[in-house]
Amino acid sequence: MNIILFGPPGAGKGTQAEIISKALNIPTISTGAIIRGAVKEGTPMGLSAKSYMDAGALVPDEVVIGIIKERLAKDDCKEGFILDGFPRTVPQAIALDNMGVQIDVVASLEVTDEAIVERMSGRRVCPACGATFHVVYNPSSTGDKCDVCGVDLLIRDDDKPEVVLNRLATYHKETEPLKDYYSGKGILKSVPGQDKVEETTALMKAALGI
Numbered sequence: 001m002n003i004i005l006f007g008p009p010g011a012g013k014g015t016q017a018e019i020i021s022k023a024l025n026i027p028t029i030s031t032g033a034i035i036r037g038a039v040k041e042g043t044p045m046g047l048s049a050k051s052y053m054d055a056g057a058l059v060p061d062e063v064v065i066g067i068i069k070e071r072l073a074k075d076d077c078k079e080g081f082i083l084d085g086f087p088r089t090v091p092q093a094i095a096l097d098n099m100g101v102q103i104d105v106v107a108s109l110e111v112t113d114e115a116i117v118e119r120m121s122g123r124r125v126c127p128a129c130g131a132t133f134h135v136v137y138n139p140s141s142t143g144d145k146c147d148v149c150g151v152d153l154l155i156r157d158d159d160k161p162e163v164v165l166n167r168l169a170t171y172h173k174e175t176e177p178l179k180d181y182y183s184g185k186g187i188l189k190s191v192p193g194q195d196k197v198e199e200t201t202a203l204m205k206a207a208l209g210i
């Protein structure tokens with residue numbers, strides 16, 4: 001099954017992707033995670049992408065399309081995959097079509113801007129393994145350390161309030177039009193985001209038919 005997890009920043013795409021990936025035994029491909037890894041390693045791509053991320057803007061299409069092309073060619077994608085954070089513009093969606101990739105479902109997580117701001121302000125991430133927590137909705141068992149690796153949890157650079165507002169504005173302007181694109185193909189399924197992760201997962205699984 002080839003799935004796109006769609007939705008505004010902080011809607012819970014990464015959280016759901018991790019759960020669905022385990023349930024279906026297929027990999028999650030998160031362009032955000034790949035770019036953050038490149039920033040951490042200080043590669044040329046990472047260095048040029050950092051300024052876009054820090055401002056809450058999108059990294060140029062050609063960079064992200066290149067990342068996806070390379071990743072989808074790997075063997076572990078043969079039985080299916082979950083795209084988290086790609087495509088984010090109409091040219092990215094067209095590029096995916098032109099790669100000959102057949103998408104089965106685009107699951108669109110619907111969360112209000114107000115809830116997004118609250119979720120991002122409480123998000124904590126593990127700098128070692130990338131696990132994501134929320135101080136209220138999905139706390140780590142110790143409060144400030146990762147349940148998986150035990151290292152101190154951090155606030156993501158792009159979760160600062162002013163950057164969050166830019167990311168939301170970018171989403172509405174550049175990414176939300178993709179709903180029409182996929183609705184026109186008859187593969188868009190709406191998933192109303194819930195306040196509890198497991199309640200969202202139940203609706204997500206129903207939308208995916210699993």
Ligand code: AP5
Pocket residue numbers: 007008009010011012013014015016030031032033035052053056057058059060061064084085086087088092119120122123124132133134135137138158167193194195196197198200
């Ligand atoms: P990316 O990493 O993709 O960020 P995003 O789409 O903004 O999404 P997030 O990772 O912030 O949130 P999420 O939806 O995964 O939510 P999460 O599960 O963490 O991209 C970052 C940047 O990279 C972009 O701004 C851009 O610059 C660049 N980039 C990436 N892809 C690109 C592309 N294709 N083109 C161009 N540029 C690109 O959940 C959020 C919080 O809420 C967590 O704390 C979580 O614990 C909590 N939570 C989750 N579910 C629930 C729930 N049901 N109830 C309550 N709390 C919940």
